[in-house]
Amino acid sequence: MTDKAEHTLPDYRDLPPDVAERMAQIKKRDYVLKIDHVTKEFVQKRSRVKALDDIEFGVHRRELVCVVGPSGCGKSTLIRILAGLEDPTSGHILMDGKSVHGPGADRGMVFQKYTLFPWLDVCQNVMFGIEMAGVSRLEAQRQALQWLQMIGLEQFAKAYPHQLSGGMQQRVAIARALAASPRVLLMDESFSALDAQTRTKMQNYLMEIWRKIDITIVFITHDLDEAIYLADRILVLKPNPGRVEEVIEVPLSRPRRAEQMTSDEFLATKAHLEELIRSFGVPDENAEDEDVKIDLPLLTLVTDKVE
Amino acid sequence: MHSFRASWRLYGRTDRVSRQIFGVLAVLLPLLIWSSVSYLPFVWHPQIMITDPGGEEYLEAGMRMNKSDFARAVKEMQDQHQAVPKGVASNPVYLPSPGQVLKAFVNAFTSTASVGAEHSILQAFWHSIRIIFWGFLISSVIGVPLGVFCGAIPALSRLLEPFVDFFRYLPAPAFGALAVAILGIYDAPKIAIIVIGTLFQQVLVIANTTRQLDFSLVEASRTLGAKGFRLLFRVVIPGILPDLYKDQRILLGWAWTYLIVAELIGTSSGITWFITQQARYQHFDNVFAAIALIGVVGLGTDIVLGLLGRKLFTWKRENG
Numbered sequence: 001m002t003d004k005a006e007h008t009l010p011d012y013r014d015l016p017p018d019v020a021e022r023m024a025q026i027k028k029r030d031y032v033l034k035i036d037h038v039t040k041e042f043v044q045k046r047s048r049v050k051a052l053d054d055i056e057f058g059v060h061r062r063e064l065v066c067v068v069g070p071s072g073c074g075k076s077t078l079i080r081i082l083a084g085l086e087d088p089t090s091g092h093i094l095m096d097g098k099s100v101h102g103p104g105a106d107r108g109m110v111f112q113k114y115t116l117f118p119w120l121d122v123c124q125n126v127m128f129g130i131e132m133a134g135v136s137r138l139e140a141q142r143q144a145l146q147w148l149q150m151i152g153l154e155q156f157a158k159a160y161p162h163q164l165s166g167g168m169q170q171r172v173a174i175a176r177a178l179a180a181s182p183r184v185l186l187m188d189e190s191f192s193a194l195d196a197q198t199r200t201k202m203q204n205y206l207m208e209i210w211r212k213i214d215i216t217i218v219f220i221t222h223d224l225d226e227a228i229y230l231a232d233r234i235l236v237l238k239p240n241p242g243r244v245e246e247v248i249e250v251p252l253s254r255p256r257r258a259e260q261m262t263s264d265e266f267l268a269t270k271a272h273l274e275e276l277i278r279s280f281g282v283p284d285e286n287a288e289d290e291d292v293k294i295d296l297p298l299l300t301l302v303t304d305k306v307e
Numbered sequence: 308m309h310s311f312r313a314s315w316r317l318y319g320r321t322d323r324v325s326r327q328i329f330g331v332l333a334v335l336l337p338l339l340i341w342s343s344v345s346y347l348p349f350v351w352h353p354q355i356m357i358t359d360p361g362g363e364e365y366l367e368a369g370m371r372m373n374k375s376d377f378a379r380a381v382k383e384m385q386d387q388h389q390a391v392p393k394g395v396a397s398n399p400v401y402l403p404s405p406g407q408v409l410k411a412f413v414n415a416f417t418s419t420a421s422v423g424a425e426h427s428i429l430q431a432f433w434h435s436i437r438i439i440f441w442g443f444l445i446s447s448v449i450g451v452p453l454g455v456f457c458g459a460i461p462a463l464s465r466l467l468e469p470f471v472d473f474f475r476y477l478p479a480p481a482f483g484a485l486a487v488a489i490l491g492i493y494d495a496p497k498i499a500i501i502v503i504g505t506l507f508q509q510v511l512v513i514a515n516t517t518r519q520l521d522f523s524l525v526e527a528s529r530t531l532g533a534k535g536f537r538l539l540f541r542v543v544i545p546g547i548l549p550d551l552y553k554d555q556r557i558l559l560g561w562a563w564t565y566l567i568v569a570e571l572i573g574t575s576s577g578i579t580w581f582i583t584q585q586a587r588y589q590h591f592d593n594v595f596a597a598i599a600l601i602g603v604v605g606l607g608t609d610i611v612l613g614l615l616g617r618k619l620f621t622w623k624r625e626n627g
Binding site: 083084085102103104105107108109111113115117118119120128129132133160161162173176177180186 | 523524526527528529530531532533537541542545546548620621622623
């Protein structure tokens, strides 16, 4: 970011009127998911490592929250605790005000890895969560087909996961999670294994679904663009131990469009996030290799220049 | 031709044709070596089979002796101006020719005459297959569920596996006398030996396979509301089934190796007993035919099971 550009950028905290109004509306809603003083310690060879330290945060109904932070800030641990796959050392996770323990169908999750059941076809994969809720096979199939229609993969109902591309597999994984009718959809870097083009498509696609169904989304990512593009609010975690550094209200109006990624508000928010993460002193997962100085003598003819 | 040469390189690529060529050669080459040793008198043939004993009193037709001994006998007779013994070069009695073995093999299927106390090859073999079947079935009925539970439930694994590991190292033959004392002298102790030999391996191998299930699938199913027996039957078992099937194929081979011990305790029976007896009578063509039968049936079942597995678990193969 050059000096000249910084002068012209607005403050990321100035919300445009429509966004401010929307934020106020969201805040009036109840908390669906509440993280109540959650601390997580891991025991490693007799020493205790604090991954998360007293995290306090609430997600409103139908809000889209992104969690960002440098590697080692415990964002993956946090989402695993939210999903119930890991127990907090102290503190609680409250769903609609009630404390929950262990995983459950009320919190669906889409993983970074492709986790479709490889022995089931696409339709049977989507049926899985519905059947687990005790719905009959026939009814589950009917609902699953509806979901597949919604994600535009009905012609792949009988295909097996290995026959689909990565993006399609994640689409089915989202449908599978949503079909179990969760209150909250947790996404753990779900798009990071996809190529850039597919990722953008999937982001739009996720927001499209989110608009249409009553679902609250908590999305973990290390991609700042992704976080700003998707989120109503961004929860920034600070590493060692993981603490809430700041909660940013994204000053972008909805519906989001790709053009907004070059808007001043977007750039201002991104500049601030980058600044924050740099201030933690831990290299970002993506930027890890950028500062490496290469100490290599010239091994070609001096006349043979490439740039 | 290019691909044929490439198949010899480290991790080289092969095409269908060269793979088939190698497959055929794998059968033909050993047969060819065996045939040449058997039918070409100059290849090995360290002995002489007597056709006419001549004047030597201790010789008789059909006897085999070393070439040097035969030469001495011939010289002896020449010195005494008596009829010289005659013979043809031959291999030792323990190496019958492919033709002889083939004849014995065909005989096993065509003749109904009993070959001795242990009846025909087929009867003996059928008895063995029954022992294997029951032994492996009983072992699997106990071992597969136990293995899956050990693999999926950490407490059970810690509780049972040390015990199983201990028993695994006790040689199954050591239980022979005990099995006979408890179960009598007929088929029951034989089946018990197969079970003892297979079961403990089975529990450990299958527990290990169960532990290797991709854990993220278990986590994914948990976030979809699966738990307990539903998780076990809808995720764990389908997920490990292809590997479980492969384990069972390998363990079936284990069961066959314990057959040897099993059939020699109590009242001896089955193909092992048949082979032992035929070797005592020096009917090595029958011995080889019986060995070939075991090999062919073993290889045959394995190929059939392999093809069946590929058909059943397409998803596993495609997933690599």
